[in-house]
Amino acid sequence: MTVTPLGIPRRLLEFTIDGEPVRTPEGSTILDACRAAGKDVPTLCEGDTLRPKNACRVCVVEVEGSRTLVPACSRKAEPGMEVRTDTERARHSRKIVLELLASSVDLSTTPQVAGWIKEYEAKPDRFGPDAARLNEEPKVDNDLYVRDYDKCILCYKCVDACGDQWQNSFAISVAGRGFDARIAVEHDAPLTDSACVYCGNCIEVCPTGALSFKSEFDMRAADTWDESAQTETTTVCAYCGVGCNLTLHVQDNEIVKVTSPHDNPVTHGNLCIKGRFGYQHVQNRD
């Protein structure tokens, strides 16, 4: 007897990336195939636990026969496709996307982006000092987490995680349109008047630090946040019997943040308020 139903085996399809033949299971995205082939394609809005939204467009690649560039994160690989990841055209769009983002959003806590800006020779300053920015103040309306929308690239990941893909609480949505679009609770109310259940699954997927634990926000403000001095240990939540895996981020013997492994069969990276934030009792040491 099988352990779990295996489903129908996926066929392999063949195509080329940068001229090299690759084989990838049917249903994979170009990005999956690029990663398997060791090609470095930058991504921001892509999330390993979420359906691709392809909103940031930093992962665009050239596909032979396509009028426009295509997002590697969402486009499914097709047999015979000719994909080029590093052409001048693709690099140009990535550079501009990085410039547009960096000139309007605070990317100071976005991992990897500084490296890409250097690699693609992006110059966000060239839009001048008057270039419109988001200009948002951090929203500190509860003691658990902070929404600093000045750092928001509108990747929709928090909305998707809060919505039908995971949490189904629908506390937040994108409101408004265009450059004025913001992640918001209904009627722009504070979180405390919303459907938010403080699971923090939005923080888990936020790629820029726009959503962060209050502990991290405060430590960054006090300049004591030091990721190099932190350990990450995965253990099991001490509350109900579901058995969620927690990764405790510890600095100076204090838990400063809790995440969950995205490939964990129990959580898929998601937790509830108790698992994510209910650790304080352990460190009520005096």
Add this chain to the structure above:
Amino acid sequence: MRKRQPKNYTRLTTPLVRDSRDEPFRPATWEEALTRAAEGLARNRGAFGMFSCARATNEMNYVAQKFARVVMGTNNVDSCNRTCHAPSVAGLSAAFGSGGGTSSYEEIEHTDVIVMWGSNARFAHPIFFQHVLKGIRNGARMYAVDPRRTSTAEWAESWMGLNVGTDIPMAHAIGREIIHAGLANEAFIERATSGYEEYKALVEPWTLSLAEKVTGVPAAAIKELAHAYARAERAQLCWTLGITEHHNGTDNVRALINLSLLTGHVGRYGSGLQPLRGQNNVQGGGDMGAIPNRLPGFQDILDPDTRLKFESAWDTVIQPHYGLNLTEMFEAMEEGELKAVYCIGENPAQSEADSEQAVRRMRQLDFLVVQDIFLTKTAELADVVLPATAGWAETEGTTTNSERRVQRVRRAVTPPGEAREDIDIICEMAARLGHEWKYADSEAVWNELRSVSPDHYGMTYERLEHHQGIQWPCPSTDQLEPTYLHGRLWEKDPSMRGMAAPFGLVQHDPPVDLTDEQFPIRLTTGRRLDSYNTGVQSGSFASPLRRGEYVEISPEDAERYGVVVGEEVQVSSRRGVVVAPVWVDTALRPGLAFMTMHFPDEVDTNQLTIEANCPIAGTAEFKASAIRIEKLPVATIVR
């Protein structure tokens, strides 16, 4: 919003002792505390009980039960699973010979019908509910049976608001309807069950209209659920404490299991029974033998071969009879037959039904040693208090979740002060009582367990790490078993099929605490999303959702009593009286009230609940008490 001054517990950092119960605690050295504790236990040998901890690791539970059985020579070992899911274990083992939930979380994503019965998993088991939501998004239809229209119920195709304590009439009526509609899976019944004819006769009186009368749920709704469940190709039946926390909890569980036997919704991928466990290791605690009737690996104490195996492994003699369960131990305190208790990480002074009675009984003990991370209300009653580590963040080991998945817990932070790991402390105590146990680390404990428990044999620490946990049974070190239990019931070959699953012939028995003119309101209890049990753990973080304890009533009752949200009222039951502010919840109907036990320091809800216990599993009827609500000040009538 009212001002609250929540009680915040601080970690214990040194052992505490006192010479008499009238004196305050004083800090002591480990040497002194352990010596006193060992003496206290030694002088009560033969009248000893162990409260093990459903919160701590499997390894700790293994060592704790071994301490009771080997060092103290008794099977009086139990844990708080008694207060929640013991009926599930009892019911499932009676039907299938094994006490675990039969399915895994992933399967609920790939099923057709989900029944959530007496379970507000949206609040109590949020991440399990995410799997349910995946199932719903994949097209499954969910049905909810619950007196309240909870958040869970709001996701249902159909919610049925039955009267508290009428689960058996509901289940029997569903069973009868399935049989009468010709939807029973006769091939499965014939092949894998026993007692069907008796069951059929048993449920025959439970027509839909009688069930409507007793449960309050329209016959059409019951019929719809019956047909949906029976006609589904795959179906999952999940329950929580709404089923088990009754004086006849095990009967309730059996009544639900009957439905799965009737339809063949067990033993297949996507079809099964899923009791949701309330605490991180309540499953593992039992699996490790920290219960009075089973040895590690859920092996029956009454089986001589099993005993022999353990006796030779442990070099001891095991009492050939069941020990006392938690409920019986409390009764034995009253009788003076149980004089010393070693309580690890439990807080029965606040978690037991009729908490006042529980405290009174513990005060009668000759000796109480409490090992915990906080000075809980229970610890305050002790003679010796030993500071322990937080299992989940400060020690290495494993826990077992509701889908029988054994997972590693790891040490992430250093424990405060002189706090020590549970296993170390127990071993020190054992040594002082003449048993030198040497465990290099938790893995050594685990490997000892593996050697005596076939269901865990294949789970090396290395494999647990690699697979992100493994579900039992796992008898082999190089193979994994199916994610669901009891596939054997579907075997063609009768010899592979094993014991037929018996239908449970259980009768309706309404809640013990009857409502009447004096106590007209039915109080039921449950959990809130951001809080947990007695609040010792969850009270410390700044939840924006937390508003403290309230007595929640329907808008109609609020109007009837002329009370508004936030107004304090007197709530009385036949056992106790508390004062609590009012919350109005539209999920409640007139005559039904709801409270939690999360804030016992503010409102001690368990002063109201009734200690009417399930005779099989010993779980109390937390879900059904009769109360009266009075506007303050309460007028006293002078006769």
Add this chain to the structure above:
Amino acid sequence: MDLHFGDSKPTDDERAAVDALLGPPESSWEGADRSDADLRWARGGREARDRRDLLLPGLHAINDRIGWISEGALDYLCRRLTVPPSEAYGVATFYAMFSVKPRPATVLHVCTDLACAAAGASELCAGIEASLGPGVHVERSPCLGLCERAPAALAIKAGDPVRTAVAAPATVHDAVLAASAPDSAPEEPSAAMAVPQAGDPALVLLRRIGVVDPSSLDDYRAHGGYTALRRAFELGPAGVIREVTDSGLVGRGGAAFPTGRKWQATASQPDHPHYLVCNADESEPGTFKDRVLMEGDPYALVESMTIAAYATGAHKGYLYLRGEYPRALARLEHALAQARARGFLGDDILGQGYAFDIEIRRGAGAYICGEETALFNSIEGYRGEPRSKPPFPVEKGLFGKPTVENNVETLVNVLPILTMGAPAYAAIGTQRSTGPKLFCVSGSVERPGIYELPFGATLGELLELAGVRDGLRAVLLGGAAGGFVRPDETGIPLTFEGTREAGTTLGSGVVMAFDDTVPLPRLLLRIAEFFRDESCGQCVPCRVGTVRQEEALHRIVERTGAAASDDIALLREVGRAMRDASICGLGQTAWNAVESAIDRLGAYE
């Protein structure tokens, strides 16, 4: 769903507006009074969640009645439809016609877009604001689709029923009258006034406009109506598709995709149901042909939608109508009711056993909803954001089902194809652009309006027909997403291939003439503002790119030569990335017109 609602309650009017659309609530869980039965059994689940597509009609219902959408009203609507309030808020704030902040019951939309700007819209606005009291909210609007009568204003007065009035060409006096007393404002001129060729027997698509009574089904039938549908039933679905394929008809919305291929692809999808969607969200600045067709010959659209649905195996059609088209809405609602009453819609059309009906869905002020997948999201009750393609609509379209989506003009071409036969139709126009084409001519011409010419006529011939005025500086083809050509390029043949070869586009058929009095940089800035305002915000190149484009054009509005060259280089780089990397056509084309003005017209030189 365990939705969270605040404490705000709807007013009686708000509740009545929602209940008028949805019927009274069935249980206390939906907002009725509590009953014992509700407290024992509640239905929910799939059925409750399946009503999401009524969100946009619900928002309209509230906005029409009250003029804005309050917290209490939104919450009530959400409760009725089992929609999370945050998502409903996201939807409500997506559309320009809705407000979630209090505002007066009357809103006066004054068009400040290209044709109207050239006709003095900014002075008009200033005048209106000076003479109107606080009881009217003035909204500067993108193109209202009234370019033949620029400048234009549209007044919407909330109430029961909502009242509207159009002032075009608008004077300050007319506009103020329309806003303050919409009921007594003068009747709009008939649709035929927008068709200078009206009555010409050579017309094919416009032949009934000004000839038939648009409210009369019988009059429509007396003028050849429903002969095409009868022919369709004779041919059978496959036969219809063959005719349409052989006719060479391509989509008139701008993308020029072969209609027959689209229909075939939809018809052959195994997944069911199939849907038909008519895209009547005509919002490209300078375009008003669909409005004229719907106002002047509404049954033609009903008939052609019926044929398209029959051919592709759909039994339900949605007509997504631009929110700013009140008269087209009234005409179509009437036409649908008549058609239903006479058995031209319903369970058994013409006794052929074929069932089909049409539901009108109103847009609410979002250019992006003209993009087919954004339109689907809008109908479904989500924000009108485009989806990524593939999968294409023929496979997964509306509600995730195979969907054929066609523009109004495309659909009405099906009638002559079936009545005259594919070969005769294909003989009209050129080899590769067959049939007649409608052009929306506005701006600096004597006779602005809709013109029908066979494909192949030159730009010069069209301008001649419309009476182009002296001093022509530039012609904008295809609207804001199109491109400018010079006065010396009037020889360009107005075909898809001809414009493509000339390095420009036909787009939706906009031909907007500008004389040398119009300051080109201002025009370009208005185009950039339009795209900034209309970007949905989903993808970075468009969301931020349109802002950077507008900023740069703002900087160089008074500059030329070297002083502008850095910003022009910047524009080119950003424009290239918008074209290459945006999700949908909006971002991909947002730089087209500006680029063409720089390259073709030598703007900023």
